[in-house]
Amino acid sequence: MVNGERRGPAHVTLARTLGVAIVTGDYPSGTVLPGELELAGQFGVSRSVIRESLRMLSAKGLVESRPKAGTRVRERAQWNLLDPELLAWMFEGAPSLGFVRSLFQLRMIVEPAAAELAAVQRSAAQLSRMGHAVEVMAQQGLRTQDGQTADQRFHAAILEATGNELLVSLSSSIAAAVRWTTFFKYRVPLQYRDPIPLHRELFEAIANGDATAARVVTERLIAQAGLDTERALGA
């Protein structure tokens, strides 16, 4: 059985297994996967489960199936890299340095602009949520589970305050990935600069409606996280 310990439907588990195998390079682009019947035997499940898993992978652009030709791994450029699950699968293996850099480059493009928008558009309720999240972060620190989820809520609130649902969606994806980089980072016993003061600054800039300050502080925040992550990956 594919469901050794894990819970949830078998097709979800299997999609994850196959997805990780593909993104980590076990099945390079262009490769034809084993036939459905063979996969079924291999994983000890029925063909239906295999097929439903493959449909999920094809919905994410990872594979495409054709009769007689089999199921082929598509070019990496065609994958929906911004799919949150796909990003998570990427971080199951050891993500390449280039990929992590791409991620921080994207953050550097999107998040400062979002902070600018948020500084102008934020509602009182959103502001209150941001403030609360910052408080929790300050009290718990960023090494605790609560502190990290507060961090995520803080940034999610900013993105939501932009009033742009595409930015929100992009945020969910990025947040999923950032969560993993943070996980890696704090696995490595190095000293990092405390990011809490910058978070406070960012909150105040948004509260004051100071778009420029919000942009600048966000840039510094991401630059620092990027440096810390690279240091951790280098070790």
Place this chain on the structure above:
Amino acid sequence: MVNGERRGPAHVTLARTLGVAIVTGDYPSGTVLPGELELAGQFGVSRSVIRESLRMLSAKGLVESRPKAGTRVRERAQWNLLDPELLAWMFEGAPSLGFVRSLFQLRMIVEPAAAELAAVQRSAAQLSRMGHAVEVMAQQGLRTQDGQTADQRFHAAILEATGNELLVSLSSSIAAAVRWTTFFKYRVPLQYRDPIPLHRELFEAIANGDATAARVVTERLIAQAGLDTERALGA
């Protein structure tokens, strides 16, 4: 049969049908879809086809299924809005003005930054492809099919030149959506400013490695496209 005229596997067709129904609001968030057996009868296909379609929708974050509870439409905030297929489904109905504005706002954030990167990093081969695309655009105009695909290739080449695969992925999604806004735009018989000269300017800026110029020109390009599209939607 669900496959009246359309080709391709039934589960793909059906996923599209159901996906469009969901994103256009036929099944609002929180709604429970009809049971698999009922859907099967409704569309004249077997339960397997229904299930494979639902797996595709769940892979895009549109729905989630649980035994006894049925298959429920998730909150819009949880949809993978940047999935190219999902974006295409959005434009099957009449996309809201707010959504189109979100799209152009995102373009305004991402593409100028990408142009900057491209101006610095572009290879000779990429430059040559951009130049060729601009030439085709100039000769064919943007109302022809060839001209529009050349436009898409031009912008795709820019994104690719950034060397950031996450930006490339984001580009594929945005391009899919932009294609629809362009389609709408030219369905409306209005006079628009000719975007070809700006494309030439952008190409030259990237060729010269002038990052600032590339950013500024891209901003003007998107602003103009945004204005034109809003005018067309207003009519």
Place this chain on the structure above:
DNA sequence: TCGACGGAAATTGTTAGACAATTAACTTGC
């Protein structure tokens, strides 16, 4: 009156096997 506990029923989850449709690969004929 409210809560906890437990049972029943509905729905998805999974399996098995069969046949159809598609198409890549081969074979044959020219």
Place this chain on the structure above:
DNA sequence: GCAAGTTAATTGTCTAACAATTTCCGTCGA
């Protein structure tokens, strides 16, 4: 050597049954 037809392998689809999960309801008890 090329084209057309044939074959065979693979995905695509259907049916039917049973398992597993979990919501919902009803009962019991405090």
